[in-house]
Amino acid sequence: MTVGPAGTGREHVMASDSGWDQGSDTLRFADVNLDGRPGPLSRRLPGPIVTQALSCIAMAKASGYRIISYGDMITDQPRMDAYARALRQSVRPGSLVLDIGAGTGIFSLLACALGAAEVHAVEPNEAIELARTIAGANGYGDRIHFHQTLSTALRLPQPADVIISDLRGVLPLFQHHIAAVADARRRLLAPGGVLIPARDRLWAALIEDPKLYRPYEEPWLRNDFDLDLSAGHPLVVNTWRKINAKAEQLLVPPAHWATLDYYTIENPDVSGELAWTVERLGTAHGLVVWFDAELAEGIGFSNRPGEPELIYGQAFFPFESALALEPGDAVRVTLSANLVDGDYLWRWDTRVRSGDRIKANFRQSTFYGSPLALDKLKRRAADYVPLADDKAGIDRFVLERIDGQASLGEIAEALSARYPERFAEFKDALTYCADLAERYRAGSE
Numbered sequence: 001m002t003v004g005p006a007g008t009g010r011e012h013v014m015a016s017d018s019g020w021d022q023g024s025d026t027l028r029f030a031d032v033n034l035d036g037r038p039g040p041l042s043r044r045l046p047g048p049i050v051t052q053a054l055s056c057i058a059m060a061k062a063s064g065y066r067i068i069s070y071g072d073m074i075t076d077q078p079r080m081d082a083y084a085r086a087l088r089q090s091v092r093p094g095s096l097v098l099d100i101g102a103g104t105g106i107f108s109l110l111a112c113a114l115g116a117a118e119v120h121a122v123e124p125n126e127a128i129e130l131a132r133t134i135a136g137a138n139g140y141g142d143r144i145h146f147h148q149t150l151s152t153a154l155r156l157p158q159p160a161d162v163i164i165s166d167l168r169g170v171l172p173l174f175q176h177h178i179a180a181v182a183d184a185r186r187r188l189l190a191p192g193g194v195l196i197p198a199r200d201r202l203w204a205a206l207i208e209d210p211k212l213y214r215p216y217e218e219p220w221l222r223n224d225f226d227l228d229l230s231a232g233h234p235l236v237v238n239t240w241r242k243i244n245a246k247a248e249q250l251l252v253p254p255a256h257w258a259t260l261d262y263y264t265i266e267n268p269d270v271s272g273e274l275a276w277t278v279e280r281l282g283t284a285h286g287l288v289v290w291f292d293a294e295l296a297e298g299i300g301f302s303n304r305p306g307e308p309e310l311i312y313g314q315a316f317f318p319f320e321s322a323l324a325l326e327p328g329d330a331v332r333v334t335l336s337a338n339l340v341d342g343d344y345l346w347r348w349d350t351r352v353r354s355g356d357r358i359k360a361n362f363r364q365s366t367f368y369g370s371p372l373a374l375d376k377l378k379r380r381a382a383d384y385v386p387l388a389d390d391k392a393g394i395d396r397f398v399l400e401r402i403d404g405q406a407s408l409g410e411i412a413e414a415l416s417a418r419y420p421e422r423f424a425e426f427k428d429a430l431t432y433c434a435d436l437a438e439r440y441r442a443g444s445e
Contacts, residue, residue, distance in 0.1 A: 247306030
C-alpha cells in the first residue's frame with residue numbers, strides 16, 4: 001500500500017486490491033483515509049478515461065517541467081526573494097498583471113496578495129491545472145484568469161500594467177524567451193508599464209577544473225580497454241553543459257559579454273568578443289558563462305560563481321583541449337548564440353597568443369556536437385522529393401474530421417472502422433485522435 005502525504009489533512013492509503021475489475025473495462029481504486037472513510041480516489045473509472053488521463057500525464061512530462069521542478073524554483077530563496085520584492089515595488093492596488101510561463105502560479109498569487117485586481121496566468125503545459133487549484137485554495141480563483149497557451153497566441157481585453165516572467169534556462173538565451181518577451185511588450189503591455197525582469201547582463205570567464213573536464217577526454221582519448229574511441233571526442237567538446245562553478249576556479253576576472261534589455265530587445269541572436277590578458281599560471285579548460293538579473297530598479301540576483309547557488313547554475317563551454325596559460329598570454333574568444341528552429345546554436349572561437357606565437361586557435365560550435373546522418377540531411381534538401389508513409393494518411397483522415405462538429409469519440413469510431421488493423425481497440429484510436437487534436441488545438445500555437 002501507499003500512504004499519502006502526512007500532515008496535510010489528506011492522509012490516505014491506496015490499498016493493494018486496486019486494479020482492473022475482472023470482466024469489465026473499469027479501473028478500480030480502493031482508496032481509504034487512515035480513519036476508514038473513503039478516500040479521494042475511491043471510485044470506479046471507465047478504462048478509456050484512465051487511458052486518456054495517462055496519455056495527458058505522459059504529454060505533460062514530455063512538454064515541460066515536472067511539478068517537483070516548479071517546487072525547486074519556489075524554494076530558491078535568492079531568486080524568489082528578488083522576484084517578490086520586484087512585484088512589491090511594481091504592483092499597485094487595481095493593477096492588471098500578466099504572468100508569462102506561470103507554471104504553478106506563484107507569481108500570480110503574489111500579485112493578488114499585493115492588490116492586483118486581475119491577473120492573467122499563461123502556461124502551455126498541464127501545470128496550469130495545479131495552478132488553478134492552488135489559486136482557489138488561496139481565495140484568488142476569481143481574480144486569476146488561466147490561459148493554457150503560449151503568450152504569443154494570447155489576446156487581452158486591456159493591456160497589462162505589469163508583465164512578469166522567468167523563461168530562462170541556464171542562461172536567458174533559451175528557446176523562444178526573447179521573442180515571447182518582445183511580443184508581449186509590443187502587444188500586451190500598457191504604455192509606461194513595467195517588465196519584470198527589466199534586463200539581464202551576461203558575463204564570462206576562463207575556468208580551471210580538471211575534474212569537470214575529464215569526461216571530455218575520457219574515455220574518448222584515453223580508456224582502459226585500448227580502444228580507439230576518438231571519433232566521439234569532437235562531439236563532446238562541441239557540447240555545453242550546466243555546472244555549478246566556484247569563484248576560486250576562475251583564472252581571469254569576469255568579462256561582460258552582452259546585455260539583454262527587455263524594454264528594447266527585438267533580435268534573439270547575440271554575439272560579442274571577450275578578451276583577457278592572463279596574470280597567473282593555470283590551465284584553462286573552458287569558458288563559464290552566467291548572468292546578472294535586474295528585475296527592477298535596485299532589485300536583482302546573480303548566478304555568478306561564488307554567489308549563493310541558484311537553480312540556474314552556469315553554462316560551461318569546453319575548449320577543444322586544455323590550455324596551459326602563462327602570465328602575459330592574450331586570450332580572445334568570440335562567443336555567438338543564434339536561434340535556429342527554437343533552439344540556440346552556440347559558437348565559441350578561441351585564439352591564444354603568447355607574444356608573436358599562436359598557442360591555440362579553436363573553432364567550436366554546438367552544430368558539431370551531434371552525429372549527423374547524411375541520409376537525413378539529404379531529406380531536408382530543397383531538391384529532395386518526399387514520399388509520405390501510411391501514417392500521413394491516418395493523420396489526414398483524422399484532421400479532415402476535426403471540424404468543430406464531430407466529437408473525439410465519433411472520430412475515433414470512424415478511425416477504427418477505416419484502419420482496423422492499426423486500431424484494434426477503441427481506446428487506442430481515441431488516444432491517437434486526442435493527441436492529434438491537442439497538437440492542432442485552436443490557440444495552442
